Amino acid sequence: MQEEDQTIPEMVDAVRAGKLSRRKLIKTLTIMGVSAAGAGAVAAVAARQLTAHTAPSAPGDNNAQQHIQQHEQHLANQATGDVQQLHHDYHEDAIVEDSMYPHPIAGRAAILARKSAGFAAMPDMRISVTNRIARGEQVTVEWVASGTHVHDYPGLPATGRAFSIPGVTVVVRRDVYAKNPWVAQSLYKAFVAAKQIAYDLYNQTAAMPAMLPWLTAHLDEAKRELGEDWWPYGLEPNRHVLDTFLRYHHEQGLSKRRFKTEELFARETLAAYKV
Numbered sequence: 001m002q003e004e005d006q007t008i009p010e011m012v013d014a015v016r017a018g019k020l021s022r023r024k025l026i027k028t029l030t031i032m033g034v035s036a037a038g039a040g041a042v043a044a045v046a047a048r049q050l051t052a053h054t055a056p057s058a059p060g061d062n063n064a065q066q067h068i069q070q071h072e073q074h075l076a077n078q079a080t081g082d083v084q085q086l087h088h089d090y091h092e093d094a095i096v097e098d099s100m101y102p103h104p105i106a107g108r109a110a111i112l113a114r115k116s117a118g119f120a121a122m123p124d125m126r127i128s129v130t131n132r133i134a135r136g137e138q139v140t141v142e143w144v145a146s147g148t149h150v151h152d153y154p155g156l157p158a159t160g161r162a163f164s165i166p167g168v169t170v171v172v173r174r175d176v177y178a179k180n181p182w183v184a185q186s187l188y189k190a191f192v193a194a195k196q197i198a199y200d201l202y203n204q205t206a207a208m209p210a211m212l213p214w215l216t217a218h219l220d221e222a223k224r225e226l227g228e229d230w231w232p233y234g235l236e237p238n239r240h241v242l243d244t245f246l247r248y249h250h251e252q253g254l255s256k257r258r259f260k261t262e263e264l265f266a267r268e269t270l271a272a273y274k275v
Contacts (some may be wrong), residue, residue: 030209043197046130050222064134071139075127083116084122106264110254121153165221184266235261235270
């Protein structure tokens with residue numbers, strides 16, 4: 001079977017089993033159209049060996065099956081186009097991180113407001129699941145969103161055109177975090193490692209990771225204007241941006257009170273530890 005015929009999780013499993021090199025994985029993902037940053041993120045996940053607490057669920061894993069059923073219900077609720085149907089799908093303090101937006105969407109009210117805007121801008125949008133994996137309390141879903149962009153969406157003026165956008169959603173239940181608080185720090189470290197892989201890809205000049213004729217010049221400009229780490233992770237490098245976001249969020253009536261920046265994150269991610 002060619003790598004291009006496999007799903008991304010299947011290729012990740014092949015890397016972990018020693019049947020596929022990480023370099024070949026990144027090359028295959030690039031051929032498939034995955035960005036350098038996205039390929040780096042997948043490669044970082046593939047480099048970590050699964051331990052007992054993340055073992056794949058068996059068909060009889062009732063907990064995993066329950067999560068899959070809940071996700072099916074969520075998709076059914078979303079398909080109605082009625083944002084109120086999604087009210088019980090999100091905890092009051094839920095946080096959604098979306099690569100389309102520079103800041104997390106914090107709280108049920110803000111999440112539903114964003115959903116409502118999406119329903120209005122793309123009333124015929126449908127989500128098709130292409131792959132779904134449940135491991136313990138975590139659900140990973142690959143999907144394709146399609147529809148027509150007929151009205152303005154925050155930051156995206158209406159085009160009147162049909163669209164089809166692939167994506168990946170990872171959900172971790174909060175009760176998992178309560179039982180295993182190390183999950184938050186481990187997940188943060190995985191993101192940092194994935195970003196570093198992407199940076200390393202861009203910094204190599206022997207074989208360009210993207211078909212841009214002036215990629216090196218763009219990279220030099222980014223470093224010159226924004227520094228070596230132009231997408232910094234962590235609280236402190238982004239505190240001023242997050243503080244401004246939270247102030248606007250409250251002033252515009254999207255949150256009942258003015259949140260502190262630290263409240264957006266699990267406390268285990270606010271400091272780094274080495275053992």
